[in-house]
Each structure stands twice: as C-alpha cells, then as structure tokens.
Amino acid sequence: MKPPKTDSSDFILSVQNLNAWYHTTQVLQEISFDIQRHKVTALIGPSGCGKSTLIRCFNRMNDFIATFKLAGQILLEGQDLYDPAIDPVEVRLRVGMVFQKQNPFPKSIYENVAYGPRISGIRRRHQLDAIVEESLKRAALWDEVKDKLKANAYTLSGGQQQRLCIARTLAVEPEVLLLDEPCSALDPIATAKIEELILKLKDDYTVVIVTHNMQQAARVSDFTAFFYLGELVEFWATDKIFTVPKDPQTEAYITGKFG
Amino acid sequence: MKAMQRYFELELRELQQQLLRLGGLAENMLRKAVESVIHRDEELAQSVIENDDQADAFENEIEERCIQLIARHQPAASDLRLLTTTMRINRDLERVADKGVDIAQRSLELMQYPPVKPYIELPRVATIVQQMVKDALDAFVNRNAILAKEVRERDDEVDAIYAQTLQELLTIMTDQPALLRPGISLLLLFRHLERIGDLAANIGEGVYYLVEGDVIRHSDP
Ligand SMILES: Nc1ncnc2c1ncn2[C@@H]1O[C@H](COP(=O)(O)OP(=O)(O)OP(=O)(O)O)[C@@H](O)[C@H]1O
Ligand SMILES: [Mg+2]
Numbered sequence: 001m002k003p004p005k006t007d008s009s010d011f012i013l014s015v016q017n018l019n020a021w022y023h024t025t026q027v028l029q030e031i032s033f034d035i036q037r038h039k040v041t042a043l044i045g046p047s048g049c050g051k052s053t054l055i056r057c058f059n060r061m062n063d064f065i066a067t068f069k070l071a072g073q074i075l076l077e078g079q080d081l082y083d084p085a086i087d088p089v090e091v092r093l094r095v096g097m098v099f100q101k102q103n104p105f106p107k108s109i110y111e112n113v114a115y116g117p118r119i120s121g122i123r124r125r126h127q128l129d130a131i132v133e134e135s136l137k138r139a140a141l142w143d144e145v146k147d148k149l150k151a152n153a154y155t156l157s158g159g160q161q162q163r164l165c166i167a168r169t170l171a172v173e174p175e176v177l178l179l180d181e182p183c184s185a186l187d188p189i190a191t192a193k194i195e196e197l198i199l200k201l202k203d204d205y206t207v208v209i210v211t212h213n214m215q216q217a218a219r220v221s222d223f224t225a226f227f228y229l230g231e232l233v234e235f236w237a238t239d240k241i242f243t244v245p246k247d248p249q250t251e252a253y254i255t256g257k258f259g
Numbered sequence: 260m261k262a263m264q265r266y267f268e269l270e271l272r273e274l275q276q277q278l279l280r281l282g283g284l285a286e287n288m289l290r291k292a293v294e295s296v297i298h299r300d301e302e303l304a305q306s307v308i309e310n311d312d313q314a315d316a317f318e319n320e321i322e323e324r325c326i327q328l329i330a331r332h333q334p335a336a337s338d339l340r341l342l343t344t345t346m347r348i349n350r351d352l353e354r355v356a357d358k359g360v361d362i363a364q365r366s367l368e369l370m371q372y373p374p375v376k377p378y379i380e381l382p383r384v385a386t387i388v389q390q391m392v393k394d395a396l397d398a399f400v401n402r403n404a405i406l407a408k409e410v411r412e413r414d415d416e417v418d419a420i421y422a423q424t425l426q427e428l429l430t431i432m433t434d435q436p437a438l439l440r441p442g443i444s445l446l447l448l449f450r451h452l453e454r455i456g457d458l459a460a461n462i463g464e465g466v467y468y469l470v471e472g473d474v475i476r477h478s479d480p
Contacts, residue, residue, distance in 0.1 A: 215333050242335045244472030254335040256267075 009078070012037040012176060012206045013058065018072035020053055022065070026230065027053050031072070033225060033235045035176075040198060040207040042217035042238065045227035046258060051210045054227070055178050057081075058208065059095035060088040076176070093120070096169035100181040102161035104153035104168070109136075109145050112153050112164055116172040131171055138204075139167035140197045159190025163197065170205075177201060179209040183216065195220050214254055218242045226250045267332050271341060274324055275400075278345055278352070281317040282396045284310060285352045288359030289392065289455065293385040296366040296448065297378055304370075307363035314356035321349045337469075344469040348399065351458045351465070355392060358451045358458070365448040372441035375431060380424050384452045387417055391459035398463060404470040410463035411475065417456035424449050 013035035020028035028050045035041050043051045053062065060081060062068040074081045081091055093116075104112050113132045122128055132149070136142040141163040145156070153164055162182055169177060179198070183191040198207055198220045211217050217224055218238060225235040226247070234241065234250040245251045252258045288307045295304035325346045328334070334342055369375075391410050398407040425446065432442040467475050 214335060218335070243339060245336050251336045255338050 010036050012077060013208075014073075014075040014078075015054075016073040016075065018054070018057065018074060019070070020050070020057065020062075021067075021069040023067045028057075029230045031232045033232060035206060035208060036223065037206050038202050038204075039222040040202050040209060040220050041223045041225065042221035043208065043210045043225050043227065044212070044214065044217050044253070045233075046253065047212075049227040050230045051227055052180055055097075055180055055208060055210055058176065058178055059092045059097050061092075061097060063088055093172050094174055095176040095178060096172065096174035097178040097180070098162070098165045098169055098182050100184050102158060102165050102185065104156075104161050104164050107153060108150045109153050109156070109164060110149040113167050113171045116168060120172060135167040135171040136164075138170050138201070139163045140193060140200070141167055157190070159186045159193060162186060162190070162194060166194075166197065170201075174205065176206045176208065179207065181210050181212060184212065191216070214242075226253060228253070267328070267334075267338070270324075270328055271338065274321065274328070274345060275341075277317065277321050277324070278349060279396065279400065281314065281321060281349065281352045281356075282392075284314055284317065285356040285359065286389065286392055286396075288314070288356050289362070289385075289389055292359045292362035292366060293381070293389070295363060296369060297382065299366075299370050301367065301370060304363040304366040307359050311356065311360045314353055318349055318353035322346060325349070337472075340469050340472060344399075344465045347465045348462050351461050355455055355458050358455050361451045362448055365444045365451065368444040369441055369448070372438075375428070375438050375441045375445050380420055381449075381452075384417060384420050384424075384449065384456075387413060387420075388452050388455045388459060391417075391456055392462070395459045395462035395466065398466045399469070402466075402470045404467050407463040407466035407470065408475060411460040411467075414456045414460040417453055421449055421453040 011034040016032050018028055018031040019026060043055060045051055056062045057074055110132055113135050114128045117128060117131050136145060141160060144160060153161060156164060183194050201207055221238045224238045224241040226233045228249055234245060234247045242254060288310050291303050292307045325342050329342055391413055394406055395410045428442055428446050432439050464475050
C-alpha cells in the first residue's frame with residue numbers, strides 16, 4: 001500500500017468542461033466529473049459515444065492523432081495534464097493503459113515487463129528481476145509463468161497475454177490504470193481472472209475501465225459513468241446506477257431497450 | 260438483442276399475470292374465510308382449506324420463474340426491481356393465503372360453540388384488510404406509489420382495532436371462563452387479520468420501491 005497522500009482530496013482525476021474534436025467533428029461535449037482514488041470507475045455507453053476518446057485523454061494518447069483537438073481541463077492530482085510544461089511521456093508513466101486487443105511485444109515474457117523500467121533507466125539485473133517478479137505477481141500471472149520467463153510472450157494464451165500487458169503497465173508504477181475493453185477478446189474464465197485482478201488492484205491503484213459488458217461494470221466498478229453521443233448522461237455509484245438510475249436514457253441502455 | 264428484449268418483456272408481463280392470479284386466489288380465500296365465520300358455513304371454510312395447495316403451487320411457480328429470469332437475463336434497473344419486488348409480493352401473497360386458511364380453521368373451531376360476542380369489529384377489520392390487499396395489488400398493477408404508501412398507513416387503524424378487541428376479549432374470558440376456548444379462537448382470528456394487514460402493508464412497501472426506487476422511510480407519517 002502506498003502511504004496516504006497528504007492531499008486530503010479523494011479525487012485523483014478531475015475532468016472539467018472537457019470538449020474534444022476530430023477535425024471539426026465534436027465527439028465529447030462539456031464533460032465534467034471526478035474520479036475517486038483507489039476506486040474502479042466504469043465508462044459505459046453505446047459504440048461511438050466517445051469512451052475510448054475520453055480514456056485516451058487521461059494519458060494523452062490522443063496526442064498521436066493529428067486531427068485531435070481538446071478544450072477544457074483534466075487535472076491529475078490537481079495538475080493540468082495538458083499544461084505545456086508537462087511532459088506527456090511522464091503522464092503516460094503515471095497513467096498506464098491496457099488495450100482491448102492484447103498487444104505484448106514480440107519478445108520474452110521477462111523482456112515485456114522489464115521494458116518500461118529499462119527505458120526509465122533501471123539497468124541492474126537484480127533490480128529488474130525484482131520488478132518483473134513483483135509486477136507479474138500483482139498481475140496474478142507469476143505462478144503461471146515463473147518457470148518460463150524466457151519464453152516468447154506469444155506462447156501465452158489470450159488471457160495470459162492480457163495479464164502480461166497489465167504487468168507491463170504496472171512495472172513502471174503508475175498511479176492510474178486505464179483499461180479499454182480489456183476482456184472483450186477473452187473467454188469467461190480469463191475474464192473472471194482479470195475482473196478479480198481489477199478488484200485487487202484498486203488497493204494500490206485507481207482503475208478506469210471501459211466495458212460493453214454491463215454485468216462486468218456492475219461486478220467490478222464502484223462508480224459508473226454513462227455516455228451517450230459524446231455527453232455524460234449520468235455518473236453515480238454503481239450500486240445506484242444498476243438498480244435505480246435517474247436518467248431514462250441510462251435506464252434504457254442498461255436494460256437493453258436502447259435505440 | 261432487440262428480439263431478445265421483446266421476449267424478456269413478454270416473460271415479465273406473463274409473470275405479472277401469474278402474480279395477479281395468485282393475488283386473486285388469496286383475496287378470494289380471505290373473503291370466503293371471513294364469510295364462513297360470519298355465516299357459520301362449514302363447507303365454505305373447507306373450500307378455503309382446499310385452496311391452499313393451489314396457492315402454494317402458484318407461489319412456487321412464480322418464485323421459480325423469477326429465479327430463471329434473473330439467471331438468464333441478468334436484469335438491471337426497473338426490470339431488476341420488478342423481479343425482486345415480484346418475489347417479495349409473491350411470498351406475501353402466499354402468506355395472505357395461509358392466513359386465509361388459518362382463519363378458515365378458526366372458523367371451524369368457532370362453529371363448535373355459541374357465539375362469544377356479536378361480530379361488530381370482525382367485519383370492520385376484515386373489510387379494511389381486504390381493501391388493503393386489493394389496493395396494494397391495484398397499486399402494483401398501476402405502479403401507483405401514492406396508493407402503495409397509503410395502504411401502509413392504513414395498517415395503524417388495523418393495529419388499533421386489534422389492540423382494543425384484544426382487551427375486550429380478555430375481559431370476557433376472565434369473566435366467563437366457559438368461553439375460554441371459543442374466545443381464544445376468536446382472539447387468534449383477529450390476530451390473523453392483523454397479520455394480513457401487515458402483509459398488505461409489506462406489499463405496499465414493495466410497490467413503492469418498485470416505482471420510486473427508494474424505500475419508504477419509516478419515520479414518515
Ligand atoms: N482517430 C479518429 N479520427 C476521427 N474520428 C474518430 C477517431 N477515433 C474515433 N473517432 C470518432 O469519434 C467518435 C467516438 O469514438 P470512440 O472511439 O471514442 O467511441 P467509443 O465510445 O470508444 O466506441 P466503441 O464502444 O465502439 O469503442 C466516433 O464517432 C468515432 O467515429
Ligand atoms: Mg472504444
């Protein structure tokens with residue numbers, strides 16, 4: 001466990017009047033909400049509503065898209081992520097991301113996890129060993145791979161590859177972990193493992209997850225944000241959203257009556 | 260997805276019909292049981308007792324169906340509230356039916372003795388609790404939160420009459436020990452009616468939650 005922050009705020013991320021465009025098409029409109037520390041926040045909504053765009057704003061992944069424009073603010077621990085003085089590489093270390101399609105490097109299991117720490121300057125073998133072991137343990141993969149760390153990552157199953165990607169992200173000790181549909185290519189058993197892992201990870205990290213699986217959002221998240229056509233329709237405790245949603249659009253979406 | 264949704268909605272509608280059938284049966288049993296007391300009608304009392312198996316069967320079917328729908332559709336929001344409320348009302352209605360059977364049994368006992376006292380409060384309480392059950396079910400059908408809450412409030416009146424009758428019967432039994440046995444039967448009968456009032460109030464609370472997504476605060480009048 002990390003020591004409690006001196007900052008008394010419960011919120012690690014704060015989204016304030018966020019608007020986003022690709023070219024001239026606005027895809028996010030006046031989004032404002034706060035993400036609580038050491039909680040799991042789920043982003044749900046129909047395809048194309050802007051979930052991935054938003055989650056990519058949290059670690060400046062959209063910087064790579066030339067046509068992308070943004071207005072408004074995202075504060076990480078009170079600091080504007082898009083402040084010109086901020087180094088986007090540092091943002092991506094503090095806010096790690098795991099994608100829908102598991103994408104390990106075509107290298108050994110060990111090298112996949114050691115990659116980030118190596119980049120950030122850690123060279124000592126025993127130090128790297130310790131980080132690799134710790135990260136794989138945190139990602140609940142260690143027991144399955146500890147005897148074949150030199151094997152190519154592609155020899156792992158899809159679910160294992162996804163946990164390897166999580167281990168790779170954890171190796172650089174992020175504060176926030178972003179997961180964009182992390183289970184959509186996985187079978188129910190691999191999915192259950194990732195979900196269990198998410199619940200464990202929130203002791204040390206803040207997790208934001210995009211999912212199309214309503215039951216998954218209900219199972220793993222503490223808060224749920226429902227988006228529709230680029231707008232945040234409802235943001236509330238998951239317990240509430242899935243039993244007594246306030247907005248009729250949320251109700252229609254989670255009961256499958258949408259459209 | 261869409262077709263699936265329609266199918267689920269059909270199932271929910273059918274489930275509600277089933278619940279209302281149980282409700283109708285329970286109301287009918289209650290009405291017949293009370294009538295059998297007032298008219299000392301043994302046959303009518305027996306017919307209530309015979310209905311018991313049917314009520315149990317309805318309850319089991321509804322419960323089973325709710326569990327299946329939850330397992331297969333993993334409902335959320337108002338669909339989820341409908342299913343959990345249906346399970347709750349289902350149990351309460353089956354208990355109303357049970358209380359009808361209890362009343363029929365007290366009715367058969369009371370027929371063995373001369374009347375303890377004129378039935379003045381009995382039809383009064385019976386009418387109130389029957390109306391409570393009916394209104395609770397109407398509130399369910401029409402998703403009427405106001406009526407649901409109001410049903411619950413009427414329970415106080417039932418409790419008051421019950422307390423008063425209890426006093427009166429205790430006095431009678433103390434004065435005339437010969438009336439002890441029918442007195443106890445009559446006392447229990449009032450107790451059954453009072454319980455039905457509680458069950459109707461419970462149903463009202465369930466309906467309120469279904470509609471408002473909120474529990475009735477017990478501090479409310
Ligand atoms: N690189 C891009 N260039 C232009 N438009 C884009 C780009 N990426 C996304 N969009 C558009 O922005 C809108 C939001 O897309 P986004 O991927 O954020 O939605 P999403 O909610 O993640 O959808 P899904 O559930 O299908 O993943 C869509 O209309 C999409 O077509
Ligand atoms: Mg997406």
